[in-house]
Amino acid sequence: MQTFTLILAVLIGLEHLGIMALEIFAGPKSQAKAFDMPFNFVNLPNARVAMANQGIYNGALGLLIISSLFFFNGTALVTLLKLLMFFIMIVATYGGFTATKKIFGLQLLPATLVFILLWL
Structure with a gap:
């Protein structure tokens, strides 16, 4: 597997850790701007809990991508x-259509590129 592909995979993992940080720890103003959502919505207590819950999933995904590089190699990796x-591609496609179009470029495109490179 090429080093370039592994570097891109690590960057995707780091991106998901960054998304987690925004979803769990950022203030409502930052979240509203980052996720193209109305401030009044992200400031609601239930929305904040839902956003933090989603952040846990993004953090787990980021950690799994990065840690897989240390625990697996070859065909298993x-x-x-x-x-x-592929999972990110599915979720990013849904998110791009339902949440914000930015997801197509920020999550779907990099994951698709790495997915294709992994087949070469």
């Missing part, structure tokens, strides 16, 4: 990264 990138 390639297979796991393919599955994780």
Whole structure:
């Protein structure tokens, strides 16, 4: 597997850890701006809980991508990264259509690129 592909995978993992930080720890103003949501919505207690819950999933995904590089190698690593990138592609497609179009460029495009590179 090429080093370039692994670097891109790590960057995707770090991106998801960054998304987690925004969803769990950022203030409502930052969240509203980052996720193209109305401030009045993200400031609601139930929305904040839902956003933090989603952040846990993004953090787990980011950690799984990064940690897989330390615990797996060869075919097992390639297979796991393919599955994780495919998962991101599905979720990012849904998010791009339902939440904000920015997700297409920020999450779907990088995951698709790594997914394709993993097949080469």
